[in-house]
Ligand SMILES: *[C@@H]1O[C@H](CO)[C@@H](O)[C@H](O)[C@H]1NC(C)=O
């Protein structure tokens with residue numbers, strides 16, 4: 366959608382710290398405003414209606430936020446720019462397709478979605494700036510990881526596995542019992558593959574905190590090691606804070622100069638370039654020029670491959686939708702041990718008391734998408750591989766307000782008991 370993006374760059378309301386932003390990215394860059402943008406939810410009940418909707422989406426270059434299937438209908442959530450709202454209304458009415466407006470003005474929701482910055486008081490009390498009442502910038506997150514590594518050396522190792530396109534470090538936190546010499550089976554968790562899904566790094570850092578700083582959770586380290594990468598796509602994450610709240614991809618320069626970034630979750634090297642991917646650098650699902658073209662997916666996959674004999678469970682955190690997704694995602698195809706994977710996922714989500722999750726095959730619940738990290742992890746022999754789409758189910762979508770961070774994290778954490786118990790039984 367080159368035209369849309371170019372239009373979006375014109376007007377701006379800047380909320381993040383502008384001095385930090387301009388230093389890093391150059392003074393020409395302006396924040397994207399979503400004033401007047403809406404999110405519509407459209408339900409179609411037949412193949413004919415679905416086809417019509419696809420035509421309308423393509424003709425008006427509308428961005429699909431989410432597309433999910435139920436037994437009787439397909440629900441599509443769309444980001445609708447102000448200039449196409451009137452014509453879309455006419456087209457849908459003509460086609461007799463019903464729609465509802467889920468978010469009336471994106472700008473307002475973005476403005477109210479994050480708590481205001483005030484970390485100076487935290488910093489002096491705790492030695493770091495991290496908490497779970499707001500979505501933090503990368504400096505706070507990385508500051509916290511460094512704080513943990515120096516404060517809890519018997520439990521924490523901070524591993525720098527490479528650098529992002531814009532030269533930010535890529536960190537994996539290993540949480541383990543350093544005085545134990547036994548090689549243990551391990552759980553991998555990553556967050557922040559997609560920049561705008563802010564609840565994902567928030568949960569990943571919460572999990573790190575629980576495992577490292579809460580003595581009651583020490584048992585989780587007895588038989589299992591943890592590798593947690595809270596922000597796999599730090600360039601995109603920072604860009605989503607400073608310039609475009611809805612940025613999804615990496616920030617690498619592509620062959621099309623006005624469209625940057627590759628979808629890291631279409632860039633992993635299994636069935637790369639298949640269904641649900643794009644060759645267009647302006648697309649939000651652009652697959653890149655080759656598998657692992659992005660330094661972020663390259664470094665991550667190399668690290669995981671090096672530990673493939675001990676990592677028994679791969680968990681990647683995304684939003685939104687409240688679903689536990691099981692490979693394969695490249696198409697509606699089921700691994701031979703799918704029932705084992707399904708059983709463990711069901712058992713994990715049964716621990717949730719506040720949020721209800723769907724569990725099932727990724728391509729069947731949503732749509733086929735090749736080059737995902739979960740498929741790749743499964744393909745290299747990690748038996749349990751999952752994508753969790755966190756809250757919500759669409760009321761705010763990617764713009765989940767910060768007041769939801771703690772409820773989401775607290776509800777999620779007990780599921781790790783289930784995963785750890787299973788992984789502890791597996792041979793390294
Ligand atoms: C941040 O908190 C400190 C200490 O509580 C306070 O003195 C300061 O005014 C606050 N700053 C802002 C911008 O709210």
Ligand SMILES: *[C@@H]1O[C@H](CO)[C@@H](O)[C@H](O)[C@H]1NC(C)=O
Pocket residue numbers: 542543544545546583584586587
């Ligand atoms: C860590 O390992 C040591 C040596 O095996 C053991 O004595 C200790 O209890 C372990 N701590 C935890 C929390 O598992």
Ligand SMILES: [Zn+2]
Pocket residue numbers: 558559562630683684
């Ligand atoms: Zn995602």
